[in-house]
Amino acid sequence: IITVAGSMRGVTAVHAWRDAMEELQESATGNDRMDVKVFKVLKYSFDQLVPKNEDGYRELQHCFLYCSLYPEDYLIPRQELIRRFISEELVDKRKSMKAQFDKGHSVLDKLVNVCLLERSRDYDDRDCVKMHDLVRTMAMKITEGKSKVIAGFYDHLKEIPSEEVWTKDLEKMSLMHNDIKEIPDGISPYCPKLSTLLLSWNVELHYVADSFFSKMHGLRTLDLSYTGIKELPDSLSDLESLKALILGNCSSLVHVSDLGKMKALKELDLSFTQITEVPPGMEKLVNLEFLSLRNFYQLKVLPTDFIFYLRKLKCLYLPYYVEAPIVEIEMLKEMEEFEGRLKDVCDFDRFIRSQNSKGHAVSYRVQVGKVNFEAFKNDMNFSSVMFSSADFKTTREEREVVTLLASDTQRLTFHESEGLSKCLSDDFNIPNSLQILKIELCHGIESIQKNEQSIVFSSLRRLNIFYCNKMKKLGLLGSDFPNLEEIRIKGCPDIEDIIVQAVEAEGEENVSLPKLKTLELRNLPRLKSICKATMNCGSIERIELWGCPLLKKVPLYFPREVVVDGQTNYSRPPSLREIKLLQNEREWWGSLEWDNASHKNLLQPFIRCS
Incomplete structure (x- = not known):
């Protein structure tokens, strides 16, 4: 019933439904392994993938039948399946690989919409499709x-x-x-x-x-x-x-x-x-x-x-174990995806310039400098770059003052890189597509952006700063992070504040971080302020505070409940699960300042000491 209904989705004319019923009743195809009536119904839905007088959907049938080559109940990753569609030439040839993948996704969406395939996800949380066992049996009968x-x-x-x-x-x-x-x-x-x-x-x-x-x-x-x-x-x-x-x-x-x-x-x-x-x-x-x-x-x-x-x-x-030959890479005029390691920052600049000259977007996952085995572990997304033990100082005179990043860069990592300017934005054009920014063991950098700059971090989800001994002020404006889910900063002895308010927002009571789930601050001996305004982060789940002796306040937002006899009652942040402290810092926690005396008591059940 579901499959036939899916094949007739969007059809409203009575005559079309009468015609469909006539065709379904006249179908006489037999099947030795499944009920004849069931096969008729499912075969009818398959036949509807090629409307009369139109061949435009014929590739739908080929792609559908290909899915039956997988085992029963198998969760087929969409990306893998579409690559097979392309290599088997089941989808129309398009100008670019990306366009062919878009076509493949469109084909699968149509097959899902008519209920010949089902959406699913596998253990690695990848988008998958699967065939119902009866639908698969019908497909195997067709190709017998x-x-x-x-x-x-x-x-x-x-x-x-x-x-x-x-x-x-x-x-x-x-x-x-x-x-x-x-x-x-x-x-x-x-x-x-x-x-x-x-x-x-x-x-x-x-x-x-x-x-x-x-x-x-x-x-x-x-x-x-x-x-x-x-x-x-x-x-x-x-x-x-x-x-x-x-x-x-x-x-x-x-x-x-x-x-x-x-x-x-x-x-x-x-x-x-x-x-x-x-x-x-x-x-x-x-x-x-x-x-x-x-x-x-x-x-x-x-x-x-x-x-x-x-x-x-x-x-x-x-x-990543070998250096990519930049001269040969520059010659690949049709390249759309690249993964590899480039020798130094100069080679990376050359790579970006050569890709920008092609007139089409190039997705890449690039390491620059020494090989780093942890670079993209468990991260198969493209448009990522990692500078690992890269030397910016000795190459500065040989390259552009500002290192260009692709406009769709999603992940940017710096590991043990020397010669960076005091402010990261002096060296890079930071694109607003950036989702992950990680800086570790980079000892020259002091801030990410200057106070007067306004870099849009609207896509940023994760911010990690580890063991940067000169980092003082991140220069991050609270209004720029609508999608931020994680802040992790540790081992930065000079850092004084995390998030500041924009000049035009000074005096406002709240900074909105609606998706923030994790706040981890460790070994920051000079940290005085997380944020001067109250952080409205209703999604916060986990807070970890270790070794921040000068911090006087954790500016969480506590939702107001009803006012009883002139007194306002508050509730805890709704998603909060734990607050982790060191055992010997209980006294420090007890000395923190709160806007209301009840706030400290509301958080007490979530304290975990180690």
Whole structure:
């Protein structure tokens, strides 16, 4: 009922509903594995994805059917699925990768809206979709004879299917999430039409015989990710039609044979493998658009001119362990996403200038200076930059006075960097897209912005300042942080205040920080004020105050309740869960000033000492 209703959403004409009922009743397609009536209903909803006299939605059907290649009840991450749509050429070609991803999201939204897919989230809190088991069965019936799905999730296949299963008309085979350990010698399926083979998540698969791919010359997509494969068979090199080779997270893989014949290849994922050098023949992959060498642990150096020949690259992910060759990176005119490490601030300036000249936005996750293994841990968002042990002083004369950041930069980190100006805004144009700002062990910087400046931090969610021994006044205006969720400052011996009021707001009683959840202030011996005005932060959950002996007041807002007999009653901040103190600072806490004597008592149940 839900699926049919979804397919007719927005249809109001009575004649259209009568026509739909007539078509539904006339549907005579049978199904051996599910109730015929159920199949008729679900098949009708599928057929409605291609309106009469219009082919514009045909890609919806292809994308929907592709989802059935995943195991039953599987939560399919949207980003992964859309990348498969693109590599399988199921969505229309667009000018940019971003436009194609937008198209992919639009396709999935439409399939969700007609109830052929369901929204969900996985354990990593990623946006996912899933197929209802009846809808998936219907999809597999539609593709019967052309697609074979033996994807485990509940029942696991132990051996590769016999050659009888691999029919000559087979186009797609999904064997993902099984317990296949090897593909032995002698197995050579005759599948001239096979275009897609998915073997991912056979984590114990360690061997593939050379004969296996010998009669699959039409193969376009091969996914061996998350397998235990140690080396690929030489016959793989003869798959000249291959467009996507996915080997990511093959953590035992040490050797890949020559790829030079795969001139049609557009996507190559070698991330998280043990390969020690770039595979031979890579320079001949002139149509490559996506290349991931992310966490290519064993690679020490990139071959000279390796990237020079890959002029069609749109997405390039290099390991942080090697310095990206800026001269070659500048030549990639079609690049839209970049991840890697640049040698110094000068190279970063060159990178930004080259990207700004392209006329389209480039998303990036860049380290500048020495490699930092914690740089983007658990953070897969793009538009992030980290300066790690970067030297601003010695390069200042060789570069622009102000280092440019992309206008959509979301995360900015400084770690042990020397030569920064006293005020951060003197060195950088800080974009209003910034969501995370982290400064640690940078001993020259004294403030983020000057009092007379007005940098908009409207998107900032997290502010972390750690062990900056000259930081005195942050210069942050309370009116600039509508989305701030976390303030963590520790080990800054000279810092005196955190948030100040703008000149035009002086005298106002409240500063609004509506989304602030965490306030952590540690080892700030000269801190006198968090904020001179009352901080109206109704979302505050956790406060941690250690080693702030000169602090006299915690300016929280306490909601007023009813006035009884002329006396105002207050309530605690509604979301507050704990206030953490050091055991030996109970007396200091007791000496703090409060606007009303009841405020201290309201907070007492939340005190936790360690």
